[in-house]
Amino acid sequence: MSVAPGILRLGAPLALATCLLACAAEGHSDALRADPDSARIAKPARIAEPARIAEPARIAEPARIAEPAPIGTPALIDTPVSDADPASDPGETAALVPDPSPYTVAVSPESRLDAPVLGPATGAQRSPAAAFNGTVHFVAWSDARPGGVWGSRVTTSGQLLDPVGIPLSLSGPVDVASNGDGFLVVGRAGNGSLTGANPASGANEVVAVRVSASGVILGRTTVTTAPDAFNVGVASNGADYLVAWQSFQSNRNYLFRSRITAAGANLDPSGYLVDDHMRDTAGISFDGTNYIIAWNNASPAGRMVVVNPANNLITQTTSLSVLPEALSCQAGACVVAWMQTQSPNVRASRMTPAGVLLDPAGVVVGAREYEDSTLAAGHDGANAVITWSTGIYPDVGGPDRVMYSRLDPSGAVLNPVGGVTLTDDATQAAVSSTPSGALFLWSDQRHGGIRDDLASIYGARLTAAGAVLDAEGLLVSQSANAQHDPALAFDGESFVLAWGDERDVSEQHDQDLYALHVSPSGSLLDAATPLGIGNQRQSLPRVVQSGASTLVTWWDCEDGGFLDCEIAGKHLTPSASTDMSFPFHLQNVSHTPPALSAGDGSVTVNAFIDTLIDMPIGAEVGPDGVPGTPIYPGDFPPVASTRVASAHAGGPFHLVAWIPGTYASGPVNAVVSIFNGDYFSGLLPISAPTAQARSVAVASSGDTLLVAWHDITTGASRILARRVSPDGILLDADPFVVAEHPECPAPATTYNAQSYPANAVDLGANGLVFDGQRFVLAWKACGDASDDVTGALIGTDGVVQARFPVTSDAHRDGTPSLAVTDAGAVLAAYAAFRAAPDLGTWRVLTRRLDIVAP
Known part of the structure; x- marks a missing residue:
């Protein structure tokens, strides 16, 4: 594989979520929104060894969330709540939504990326x-x-x-x-x-x-x-x-x-x-x-x-x-x-x-x-x-x-x-x-x-x-050239959006990786630039911001599918572009990007390898973009997994969550890790050990981490979540329900692309962010006419504040990715199938989500 010169105009402040949360705690959230560069926080102190998991009080069971009305273009969307029965699964509580929700979400019209080829x-x-x-x-x-x-x-x-x-x-x-x-x-x-x-x-x-x-x-x-x-x-x-x-x-x-x-x-x-x-x-x-x-x-x-x-x-x-x-x-x-x-x-x-x-x-x-x-x-x-x-x-x-x-x-x-x-x-x-x-x-x-x-x-x-x-x-x-699996991050000035692109298929390139900049308002700032090109398949990117650098990682697969894969990457600064390579080798099927997280100058890449030892592996990436020595947690039982997500937990710590099993659904587990030493917390059982999770996402507010996953334990699709403290304490006695989709086809317990029927629920590893005030979660579900993108707002207290549609049309939409600006504006990116005469394929589209609080 050859890697083309990258995007050079990339710069960023410190981690957005940590900064916003710290300023909000000091009572300056309004000032920070007006001027996102007006305050910066010091790096947090090193976190002590996590204690055993606490058992907080059980949360009362509120009413279920009603389906919202279809979106306008653009429109302010209210999210009322019905008086339906609460979730009835033992050990799980439905999240509380005010009745009616005081939050509205303005969803912009969709925007294309570049011109079709x-x-x-x-x-x-x-x-x-x-x-x-x-x-x-x-x-x-x-x-x-x-x-x-x-x-x-x-x-x-x-x-x-x-x-x-x-x-x-x-x-x-x-x-x-x-x-x-x-x-x-x-x-x-x-x-x-x-x-x-x-x-x-x-x-x-x-x-x-x-x-x-x-x-x-x-x-x-x-x-x-x-x-x-x-x-x-x-x-x-x-x-x-x-x-x-x-x-x-x-x-x-x-x-x-x-x-x-x-x-x-x-x-x-x-x-x-x-x-x-x-x-x-x-x-x-x-x-x-x-x-x-x-x-x-x-x-x-x-x-x-x-x-x-x-x-x-x-x-x-x-x-x-x-x-x-x-x-x-x-x-x-x-x-x-x-x-x-x-x-x-x-x-x-x-x-x-x-x-x-x-x-x-x-x-x-x-x-x-x-x-x-x-x-x-x-x-x-x-x-x-x-x-x-x-x-x-x-x-x-x-x-x-x-x-x-x-x-x-x-x-x-x-x-x-x-x-x-x-x-x-x-x-x-x-x-x-x-x-x-x-x-x-x-x-x-x-x-x-x-x-x-x-x-x-x-x-x-x-x-x-x-x-x-x-x-x-x-x-x-x-x-037109198909576009797949978008991922994005905000670099302090604009969004860096990367995706898999088939414009070079005629050159036997299978799928390459491209990227461009999108303004905070959602407009394109430059032309698509190749990041990873070659006759292997470059797919499933992940993008994070760390200081003045943007890091993009993706799977580079030799057989053109999702087998025999390695992690490739780009370390981008305003003046340079450096290739990154990692000793992470995957023989089995992967449908999620490498787990990449950053904060306080600490950047880690996490994955599972299954060639030899079938266990999690992680590496810290230095300021120059050079990965450090991989770390293996020697006390974990060998188990392969292709579904891994991570988020910065403060200081040098990161929370890594995964679903054990290469193909089958399973429970959600996590660890708190540090990569400049050899520290892993004890195993955190995020879900019940008998749970059947399909995919997982993680985000951090700075003092609270949220793990969300697509669960099919009951035979129907649900989006569940649970909060974790940075030192590895489970903050919710049980997972809480973000959304339920009994109307959607239930996917098989075996995890592969073919087991996702049309109009099935899917939560991507890039679908969860913190906007400075609350967590924003987005996933694909069945709509009235086709696959649609749905979102939810979740407070740091574990309360689901609202649910809202991002798309509501007759087009098939793919799994969304989210990123947030310093001012708290969220940009959603997803691939949608468009049969229009100039396209006839999957294309990446974006929509800006502006959350209006009461």
């Missing part, structure tokens, strides 16, 4: 399908982005008319057909919602989406509600459409068909049975007069039927002597293609509309390398084109190539024996024929680098003479 769409795009309407192709594909299936129009000149794509809200794979004007895309309803909301009907329903020639979605039609429907296909007679699909019922595969009109009416809502004991559908096509449906079975090998546009069978099921895998017809001529199971050959045969194979043994058009290869066929009325991916031998590797070959009307192969290679490192070939050629499509891994889940849809045009016009391929699946 167009490139490969974020995530993986696979299984393309396409059709031609006489003017343009419409290409659709399975997409890792919200929306599930996206599409774009491509002209015969190779122009991409929808640069960031059109979300179709389906679950792939899909098929596409055109009636000469618009397009019909068919697939399953699945979980392809842009907002993350569950589909109104079953996820396995087959749905047809109508798209106009200008790329406008005209409507959706339910084709069938049959259980376990899959493997859909569609063809058009030039006016309407015929859809075929499989349904697995009673341990058998059934094949059905239904007509859909150009206006979207389903003429056969119950479907017509085609076969009740089939294996795989080869395809559906229109030969100019009738529809042809071909599929394969164990006995006989292959089958086909002819159906007229009125959905009447013209011929009964006809047996084929081959196992067809691809079918295409045009102007009374058809071609079927298959891959032989006993040899590496790819074969094709001309076929009459009556099902007569004109080349019974098949013509060898190419070769495959393994059975995971894919096959597609097209026909322009004269010549047939066959395209396939070669597959990869398991445990051997090697490139997966996309190839093609053509057959003339006599069945002669028009290309060299073995086929022509279109590209390497690609799979899932598809083709869309035109009267003058074809458009090849495939899923390409050239941008994947060390992570093959960055596959993109590429294409290449073929002329009628067989020439490929796009030797390097056309990038079809595009979006």
Whole structure:
């Protein structure tokens, strides 16, 4: 990995929270807010060994917190309280909120960071399908982005008319057909919602989406509600459409068909049975007069039927002597293609509309390398084109190539024996024929680098003479550069905001780390600057301020995912930028940033290592940005964890909290640590030992630390918290409830990215700050229409003063990060998915939160 020069205009006063709290204690909080540089405090005295945990009096159980009203843009948001029952979990008390809350929170309109950079769409795009309407192709594909299936129009000149794509809200794979004007895309309803909301009907329903020639979605039609429907296909007679699909019922595969009109009416809502004991559908096509449906079975090998546009069978099921895998017809001529199971050959045969194979043994058009290869066929009325991916031998590797070959009307192969290679490192070939050629499509891994889940849809045009016009391929699946996992801190003049960015994916950089400055009012002050770049994955940053320095740390992962990771960093001053490296190595999955905390000139980085000893590790960072010798607490039992958070506890002390267990949920534990010696307090059980916490955050007011976490012990998501003194005394007899979200999907107890369903609760390690008067906490939860960001105010006395929405819209929002100015203004940053035509991806947005006290 190489690290680019950093941001040089960075400076800061002493730690904000400690200063504000000390001045407030002397009765000068108003003066300090007016002039944040008017007072500074001395470093606190060294804290003695912590005593055993005290058991303070139990807190009375108040009323629960009511949901606030949706936010305005901007608006003052009141947070009234209902008279609902208090929390009833034994040993836990709900936090008190005044009724009504005297606090209001002004939430600013959202602000973007820098201008979008167009490139490969974020995530993986696979299984393309396409059709031609006489003017343009419409290409659709399975997409890792919200929306599930996206599409774009491509002209015969190779122009991409929808640069960031059109979300179709389906679950792939899909098929596409055109009636000469618009397009019909068919697939399953699945979980392809842009907002993350569950589909109104079953996820396995087959749905047809109508798209106009200008790329406008005209409507959706339910084709069938049959259980376990899959493997859909569609063809058009030039006016309407015929859809075929499989349904697995009673341990058998059934094949059905239904007509859909150009206006979207389903003429056969119950479907017509085609076969009740089939294996795989080869395809559906229109030969100019009738529809042809071909599929394969164990006995006989292959089958086909002819159906007229009125959905009447013209011929009964006809047996084929081959196992067809691809079918295409045009102007009374058809071609079927298959891959032989006993040899590496790819074969094709001309076929009459009556099902007569004109080349019974098949013509060898190419070769495959393994059975995971894919096959597609097209026909322009004269010549047939066959395209396939070669597959990869398991445990051997090697490139997966996309190839093609053509057959003339006599069945002669028009290309060299073995086929022509279109590209390497690609799979899932598809083709869309035109009267003058074809458009090849495939899923390409050239941008994947060390992570093959960055596959993109590429294409290449073929002329009628067989020439490929796009030797390097056309990038079809595009979006703006994705931005992920923001983190920020205030440097005394402005916020330093860092995030993971995919603008350099085309250079096989996977994800790099960028940063810029944001003013206290929320406006951008400069352009994005790379902090960590290279072909490894730079992700999950953490930012803190210490004196005149800003420190940024992040995970640098070799395999491009979240495995085999080390901590990298930048030590930034107004005049210099220094690389930092740490001997912290992580083999398991991490979804939280390194724990970084600073105060009174003491900066520590904390994490867990699991390569050798499975235990916490920490290091102090010197004023020059050079980490000291790592410290391991030798009296702790070995246990791996990827979820660690920390905060400065005063003087040289820091509170480090974590959730034991690499993948599973578990209790929240903590220690008070000092890194210029070898001191760790005894283990502090922040939660009950049987608790199931998912993530944790820590912040300090100077004389009180607050630990907050996402808890799923009861099966529903809750945000819990507990206060700790700087010398390791638990100030609350039990954790208190900040918020409850029984309406949100409960995530699995196993901790990984895939176990977070849409609209699930998530609290990030960067989501808790102290604004000089109170703690401000923010997390992601399910909103009325999509994922939203929610906040809460918590006093140093452990009382929840208010809850408020930060976002309330139909966009999917990610886990927020917070930072606070010297004057107490909070800036929230979060990634949100925006399908707008200039984005089509996740982008980091900011909102300023101004808290108005009574």
